Amino acid sequence: MKHFEANFDGLVGPTHNYAGLSFGNVASFSNASAVSDPKSAAKQGLKKAKALADMGMIQGMLAPQERPDLHTLRRIGFSGTDAEILNKAAKEAPALLRACCSASSMWTANAATVSPSADTQDGKLHFTPANLVDKLHRSIEPVTTGNILAATFNNSRYFNHHQHLPEHSSFGDEGAANHTRLCENYGNAGVELFVYGQEATNPSAPKPQKYPARQTLEASQAIARLHGLSEENTVYLPQNPDVIDQGVFHNDVIAVGNQNVLFYHQQAFLDTQNKFDEIQQKFGDSKVHFIEVPTAKVSIQDAVKSYLFNTQIITLPSGEMAIIAPTNCQENPAVFAYLNELVTLGTPIKQVNYFDVKQSMQNGGGPACLRLRVAMNDMELAAVNQNTLMNDALFTRLNTWVDKHYRDRLSVDDLADPQLIIESRTALDELTQIMKLGSVYQFQK
Numbered sequence: 001m002k003h004f005e006a007n008f009d010g011l012v013g014p015t016h017n018y019a020g021l022s023f024g025n026v027a028s029f030s031n032a033s034a035v036s037d038p039k040s041a042a043k044q045g046l047k048k049a050k051a052l053a054d055m056g057m058i059q060g061m062l063a064p065q066e067r068p069d070l071h072t073l074r075r076i077g078f079s080g081t082d083a084e085i086l087n088k089a090a091k092e093a094p095a096l097l098r099a100c101c102s103a104s105s106m107w108t109a110n111a112a113t114v115s116p117s118a119d120t121q122d123g124k125l126h127f128t129p130a131n132l133v134d135k136l137h138r139s140i141e142p143v144t145t146g147n148i149l150a151a152t153f154n155n156s157r158y159f160n161h162h163q164h165l166p167e168h169s170s171f172g173d174e175g176a177a178n179h180t181r182l183c184e185n186y187g188n189a190g191v192e193l194f195v196y197g198q199e200a201t202n203p204s205a206p207k208p209q210k211y212p213a214r215q216t217l218e219a220s221q222a223i224a225r226l227h228g229l230s231e232e233n234t235v236y237l238p239q240n241p242d243v244i245d246q247g248v249f250h251n252d253v254i255a256v257g258n259q260n261v262l263f264y265h266q267q268a269f270l271d272t273q274n275k276f277d278e279i280q281q282k283f284g285d286s287k288v289h290f291i292e293v294p295t296a297k298v299s300i301q302d303a304v305k306s307y308l309f310n311t312q313i314i315t316l317p318s319g320e321m322a323i324i325a326p327t328n329c330q331e332n333p334a335v336f337a338y339l340n341e342l343v344t345l346g347t348p349i350k351q352v353n354y355f356d357v358k359q360s361m362q363n364g365g366g367p368a369c370l371r372l373r374v375a376m377n378d379m380e381l382a383a384v385n386q387n388t389l390m391n392d393a394l395f396t397r398l399n400t401w402v403d404k405h406y407r408d409r410l411s412v413d414d415l416a417d418p419q420l421i422i423e424s425r426t427a428l429d430e431l432t433q434i435m436k437l438g439s440v441y442q443f444q445k
């Protein structure tokens, strides 16, 4: 049986825009009210996904969510026709309308936490959609995320789908953005590493002062219980609250792992040495490569600006590891110099490939935010909805679909345009047919 890690990238939705919705996410705040280009955003994402498929990686796509989210606007008391609701919300509660229009489901690293079958008690692949309770615009994602995941991984013999955690800050859960799995081979039991920013039930534990910690220890522990992970294969690692206060709103902005590599910034964690000893002991006899980037070489500010750690580390079919980085890393002299040096250091990482994902970066989403990792075997892959897997035909089909339905300019004021509801629904309805997802959206029920 073959084992590998697949990446499922979020298809950017037709309402991709810059609304400044994410307090603590520097890019989101500093680009608030900039004009976006949903068509380019979607195409940049598709290009990256296709490039990985062309490198021999298993690559899938996850459908975006329905936006504007009329269902939520109705839930909070707006009534009338769709156009009337939009009009009233734009006048009476523009901030709530913006929250209901974000295309933020594109960052599928936040869609769910995934545990491969090699790690779980029942031998199935487990998915728990993230509740994303820290941000209003993201807290409306998990139900539809669950529908999309169930339509993509649609075989109960192999896949176990859980409900998202209770919607309370004690269980703040941001999915795979705060979760990394280290393993010798994808098919062996690995060490599941949960990084949290706060302990909800222990007020004296360290926590950030300026920006919110989105992930709690209690949420991470609940996921480990739900997925049937063993204690010997699980490590909980506290994030350094000082870096959260400098804009590191998810762990995947400061660290990334793959197989036997953990690539991280010197200031990423608390209690680092003890926790690394625990990781090594649980990992087993072979050595984990802890690749530390020192502050002297790359400051936190440069890491946050360039997204050096929001890179994907992938294992190519040749067995070599490559980094998939945003072009922003090339544009930052300190980071570019570091990456050029990294490939010469004798670590498993041998090459760096750069991709322009600037439309996503301007909202704080790099290459790693755009993908959900699913380690699986070939039987599990055969059970996946095959219409979601990237190949030449799907790439062409989705690009044509984007050309047909997406705007190339969207301002925050355009979100009040009722025509956007029609455009978005027409596009998504067609997409569910292309990807054979069934009725995953509220407007289809």
Ligand SMILES: N=C(N)NCCC[C@H](NC(=O)CCC(=O)O)C(=O)O
Residues within 6 Å of the ligand: 017, 018, 019, 020, 021, 022, 025, 028, 029, 102, 104, 107, 109, 110, 135, 138, 177, 249, 250, 252, 253, 363, 364, 365, 366, 368, 369
């Ligand atoms: N690091 C990972 N895995 N994901 C990045 C998510 C970015 C997203 N930005 C936003 O939601 C901005 C939307 C706006 O401001 O319009 C967020 O902050 O949750």
